Amino acid sequence: MIVGKRYRVGPNLACGSCVAKIAARAKAAAIAAASGTTGTGTVGTGPVAAGAVGVSTANVSTVGSAMAGAALPGAGAVGTGTVGVVTADPVQPTGEEGSFIQGLVLGVIAAAVGLAFYAAFTIITHFYVGYVALAVGW
Amino acid sequence: MGSAIKFGSKGVGGPKYQIAAVALTYAAISLAEVPILVARAMEHGASEIDWAGMAPKLILWGIASPFLELQSGVFGIIGLVILFVGLRIAWRVTAAKRRVASA
Numbered sequence: 001m002i003v004g005k006r007y008r009v010g011p012n013l014a015c016g017s018c019v020a021k022i023a024a025r026a027k028a029a030a031i032a033a034a035s036g037t038t039g040t041g042t043v044g045t046g047p048v049a050a051g052a053v054g055v056s057t058a059n060v061s062t063v064g065s066a067m068a069g070a071a072l073p074g075a076g077a078v079g080t081g082t083v084g085v086v087t088a089d090p091v092q093p094t095g096e097e098g099s100f101i102q103g104l105v106l107g108v109i110a111a112a113v114g115l116a117f118y119a120a121f122t123i124i125t126h127f128y129v130g131y132v133a134l135a136v137g138w
Numbered sequence: 139m140g141s142a143i144k145f146g147s148k149g150v151g152g153p154k155y156q157i158a159a160v161a162l163t164y165a166a167i168s169l170a171e172v173p174i175l176v177a178r179a180m181e182h183g184a185s186e187i188d189w190a191g192m193a194p195k196l197i198l199w200g201i202a203s204p205f206l207e208l209q210s211g212v213f214g215i216i217g218l219v220i221l222f223v224g225l226r227i228a229w230r231v232t233a234a235k236r237r238v239a240s241a
Contacts, residue, residue: 106146137224
């Protein structure tokens with residue numbers, strides 16, 4: 001899993017003419033807005049990557065497939081966004097946590113064995129040896 | 139105890155491993171008094187006692203037993219010192235390895 005890597009999202013470069021069309025539409029929209037007229041068909045038509053904006057826990061290929069072919073309003077922002085921060089999955093336990101659980105399980109088993117050994121030795125021999133505590137601790 | 143935890147954690151040590159080792163060591167040593175008490179009671183003819191019903195009280199008594207033995211005088215103190223040494227062994231065995239920095 002790649003952590004904290006940023007990916008630039010650009011237009012659909014497979015279609016070279018799309019970029020020119022988008023730029024032309026954005027320019028027309030700007031002119032229309034400046035002149036007070038309504039710019040029809042100039043907003044919301046750009047093939048900007050959508051759905052992958054923000055933080056994602058998916059891998060790179062998933063982000064890439066989510067970006068393809070989607071559309072967002074705002075043709076003027078085509079190819080300028082920086083999106084798709086990939087982070088590690090927080091649900092997965094780390095190696096240290098896993099080793100701690102294993103150690104704990106083995107420790108509980110050892111405690112049960114030590115308890116049984118200590119109690120059996122004392123009951124059978126009637127000899128109370130506190131030094132067994134040292135062996136149990138080790 | 140300490141070695142078992144160290145083995146299970148694949149050599150990893152640290153404060154939480156040490157606390158777990160000390161707690162389990164203390165539990166093992168102190169709770170061992172419970173079956174010893176039950177065996178002694180059975181030897182003295184106390185076979186009609188409902189041990190299962192007394193289990194919670196017996197466990198609490200077992201956990202406190204190392205300190206309750208202080209009532210027996212010197213032997214209680216010696217037992218507590220030995221117990222402390224055993225806990226210290228468990229603490230040291232599960233400590234994190236120190237890295238030696240080269241000059």
